[in-house]
Amino acid sequence: xxxxxSHIARKLSSLTGMDESDIGSLIETPPSDDxxxxxxxxxxxxxxxxxxxxAIAGELKGRIEPDEFLERIETKGPYINFFIDKKRLIxxxxxxxxxxxxxxxxxxxxxxxxxxIEYSSPNIAKPFGIGHLRSTVIGAALKRIYSHLGYSxxxxxHLGDWGTQxxxxxxxxxxxxxxxxxxxxxxxxxxxxxxKIHQWEEExxxxxxxxxxxxxxxxxxxxxxxxxxxxFSDLSRVEFEKIYKMLGVEFDSSPGESFxxxxxxxxxxxxxxxxxxxxxxxxxxxxxxxxxxxPALIRKSDDTSLYATRxxxxxxxxxxxxxxxxxIYVVGVAQTLYFNQLFKVLELMGxxxxxDCHHASFGWIKLGDEMMSTRKGNIVFLxxxxxxTIEKTKAIIEENSPGLxxxxxxxxxxxxxxxxxxxxxxxxxxxxSFDWAKMLDFRGYSGPxxxxxxxxxxxxxxxxxxxxPANCDSDLLKLPEEFAMAKILSRYSDIIDKAAREFEPFHxxxxxxxxxxxxxxxxxxxxxxxDRILSTDPGATDAxxxxxxxAGIVLRSGLRLxxxxxxxxx
RNA sequence: GCGCCCAUAGCUCAACUGGAUAGAGCGUCUGACUACGGAUCAGAAGGUUGGGGGUUCAACUCCUCCUGGGCGUACCA
Numbered sequence: 001x002x003x004x005x006s007h008i009a010r011k012l013s014s015l016t017g018m019d020e021s022d023i024g025s026l027i028e029t030p031p032s033d034d035x036x037x038x039x040x041x042x043x044x045x046x047x048x049x050x051x052x053x054x055a056i057a058g059e060l061k062g063r064i065e066p067d068e069f070l071e072r073i074e075t076k077g078p079y080i081n082f083f084i085d086k087k088r089l090i091x092x093x094x095x096x097x098x099x100x101x102x103x104x105x106x107x108x109x110x111x112x113x114x115x116x117i118e119y120s121s122p123n124i125a126k127p128f129g130i131g132h133l134r135s136t137v138i139g140a141a142l143k144r145i146y147s148h149l150g151y152s153x154x155x156x157x158h159l160g161d162w163g164t165q166x167x168x169x170x171x172x173x174x175x176x177x178x179x180x181x182x183x184x185x186x187x188x189x190x191x192x193x194x195x196k197i198h199q200w201e202e203e204x205x206x207x208x209x210x211x212x213x214x215x216x217x218x219x220x221x222x223x224x225x226x227x228x229x230x231x232f233s234d235l236s237r238v239e240f241e242k243i244y245k246m247l248g249v250e251f252d253s254s255p256g257e258s259f260x261x262x263x264x265x266x267x268x269x270x271x272x273x274x275x276x277x278x279x280x281x282x283x284x285x286x287x288x289x290x291x292x293x294x295p296a297l298i299r300k301s302d303d304t305s306l307y308a309t310r311x312x313x314x315x316x317x318x319x320x321x322x323x324x325x326x327x328i329y330v331v332g333v334a335q336t337l338y339f340n341q342l343f344k345v346l347e348l349m350g351x352x353x354x355x356d357c358h359h360a361s362f363g364w365i366k367l368g369d370e371m372m373s374t375r376k377g378n379i380v381f382l383x384x385x386x387x388x389t390i391e392k393t394k395a396i397i398e399e400n401s402p403g404l405x406x407x408x409x410x411x412x413x414x415x416x417x418x419x420x421x422x423x424x425x426x427x428x429x430x431x432x433s434f435d436w437a438k439m440l441d442f443r444g445y446s447g448p449x450x451x452x453x454x455x456x457x458x459x460x461x462x463x464x465x466x467x468x469p470a471n472c473d474s475d476l477l478k479l480p481e482e483f484a485m486a487k488i489l490s491r492y493s494d495i496i497d498k499a500a501r502e503f504e505p506f507h508x509x510x511x512x513x514x515x516x517x518x519x520x521x522x523x524x525x526x527x528x529x530x531d532r533i534l535s536t537d538p539g540a541t542d543a544x545x546x547x548x549x550x551a552g553i554v555l556r557s558g559l560r561l562x563x564x565x566x567x568x569x570x
Numbered sequence: 571g572c573g574c575c576c577a578u579a580g581c582u583c584a585a586c587u588g589g590a591u592a593g594a595g596c597g598u599c600u601g602a603c604u605a606c607g608g609a610u611c612a613g614a615a616g617g618u619u620g621g622g623g624g625u626u627c628a629a630c631u632c633c634u635c636c637u638g639g640g641c642g643u644a645c646c647a
Contacts, residue, residue, distance in 0.1 A: 026589095028586065028589075028590095029586065030590075031589095031590055031591070031592095032590090032591085035590075039589095039590085041589060041590085043589075043627065043628075046627075052627090053627075076590075077590075078589090078590090078627085079589090079590065121647095123647070160647060163646070163647065164645090164646060164647085165646070165647075257647090280644080281644075281645080282645085283644065283645050284645095285644070285645090292573080293573090293643095294642095294643060294644060295644060296644085297644050297645055299645085300644090300645040301645060302645080304645090306644095306645070306646085306647090307646080307647050331647095333574095333575075333641070333642095334641060334642065334647095335642090335647080336574070336575085336641085336642075337573080337574075337641095337642055337643070338642085338647085363575090363576090364640085364641085366640095369639090371640075371641085393609095396609060399609095400607085400608085400609070401607085401609095414609090425583080426582090426583065426584095427583090427584085429575080429576090430576090430583075431576080431640080432582090432583095433581090433582065433583095435581095435582080437596095438581095438582070438596075441595095441596075441609095442609050443595090443596085443609060443610085444594090444595045444596060444609095445583095445594070445595045445596090446595085446609085448609055449595095449609065449610090451609085452607085452609050452610080453609095453610090455607075455609095456606085456607055456610085459606075459607055460606050460607090463606055464606085494586095498586085506584095510584075510594095513594085513595090514594095517594085520610060520611065521610095521611065521612085523606075523607095523610080523611085524602085524608095524610065524611040524612080525611075525612085527605090527606090532606060533606055534606050535606095569607090570607095570609080
């Protein structure tokens with residue numbers, strides 16, 4: 001579709017003198033197909049030409065001739081509407097997808113460039129709730145999307161394995177730690193004593209001093225505390241690994257915050273050299289009042305470090321290590337101010353590359369009308385959700401597809417797919433309302449719906465009995481849905497670009513649903529012997545098979561980018 | 571208090587970043603299975619886009635005020 005846009009932009013540019021890319025960004029899709037395939041609104045020319053937009057449209061239309069790309073051109077009021085040459089579009093889309101296969105929609109725009117993405121980043125000793133899923137799934141999708149565009153991507157799991165909380169944890173474990181329970185279910189046990197110490201602190205402020213002291217000892221290398229911390233950390237990592245394996249999520253490294261502890265002094269030294277550090281209320285801070293922000297805390301009054309200290313070190317380390325083209329932090333919206341502060345401090349340190357750092361924030365997951373949070377204790381566990389979606393899938397398979405090969409494997413793929421899709425079906429910044437009924441509803445727009453459509457296409461291809469024809473006469477594809485499908489397929493690369501540009505995997509989910517909708521209508525609407533995909537006309541059948549094969553490839557590709565598998569049968 | 575974000579069909583979300591008649595799914599009602607897979611499809615009903623004012627050829631989108639919610643706001647991450 002991009003080719004057609006720039007073709008039109010080039011023509012209009014030579015006629016009006018307007019910048020080609022300016023025109024390109026004005027070109028839009030008409031609200032309905034019978035108005036045309038692409039449109040140019042003439043309002044922006046009205047001022048410079050001092051004429052009514054509608055008049056300009058009429059005049060320009062008279063000076064554009066249809067050509068091999070454009071079948072005809074019409075005007076409607078101030079809009080010039082372009083009708084794309086259908087046969088050409090269908091033929092080229094089929095050929096392009098068949099040629100590129102799984103690489104369709106990709107590019108090499110990222111070759112030689114590295115993108116660093118920080119995502120997931122759960123806290124050691126805290127349960128992996130469905131809230132952590134968002135960062136994990138969005139980040140993993142972005143990683144695949146950027147890879148598809150030729151970037152080299154560094155996926156980093158910035159585990160919360162350092163900080164004041166470990167003082168609490170160590171103190172609590174020394175009080176109530178149970179070796180057997182720690183081995184059996186480390187996260188559950190650690191979280192339990194963490195909650196307990198938290199409550200105790202609220203009742204007795206003296207305890208807070210004691211827990212702070214434990215963290216201080218840890219940061220100063222105390223042997224006993226370091227040993228405890230190491231065990232907590234190792235055990236938690238093993239637990240998280242199980243979840244990542246289930247979700248099919250991978251990282252290039254999982255250094256955790258602790259990795260940057262020995263890199264903090266250098267950062268603090270340069271802050272000092274730049275006279276950016278100020279003592280304030282016994283703490284060490286970077287004053288940001290000039291920029292309308294509260295100060296960035298670098299060192300607490302008890303002389304221990306903070307997350308900002310470690311994040312500064314991490315950012316600088318990553319720039320040196322990877323020389324990234326972009327760095328993306330997939331972190332919740334609650335930390336927006338914090339990232340503004342972090343980026344500002346990096347800027348004040350003279351790091352121009354801070355302009356390449358982005359906070360890809362995401363909204364909360366609500367349970368009822370409350371935000372889900374570990375603190376409030378109203379969280380839903382990821383394990384439970386996945387277990388239930390798998391169970392539900394099994395029930396449906398038993399009902400609808402008895403005798404399906406590898407039912408366990410398929411149930412797993414569909415169940416996990418449902419969970420991932422449910423998370424990526426919304427724009428990042430919207431708060432998601434978690435609802436069991438909705439989660440377990442595989443009808444309508446959902447992950448299983450997309451997978452089902454893919455399986456359906458696979459089924460027709462199987463029934464066709466031969467390999468997808470190498471050549472076909474696509475001129476035989478005359479049904480409106482066939483053109484509509486080709487048009488959607490031609491937009492795939494634009495969608496991927498947009499998803500990458502805006503850090504929004506949602507655009508891909510939304511696109512896949514649109515594609516499924518058109519295919520399913522097409523599939524269901526034409527039942528006569530001549531109009532079906534597998535029809536009495538061998539030529540038309542070959543052409544239709546070629547088209548739906550292309551649709552199948554795109555569905556598979558899109559699902560893969562989202563991190564969802566595409567079973568052939570389900 | 572100050573700052574940022576949100577408010578769209580009964581519910582959950584879209585709307586190409588200022589463009590043509592605001593669209594989907596679920597729910598409700600009505601239809602399509604001796605099937606190229608019904609985990610599907612077709613149709614109907616459902617809206618003063620929270621409210622007022624403004625900016626302009628054009629506002630769900632931008633500015634302003636109001637109402638109602640959320641988050642953040644120095645020693646948590």
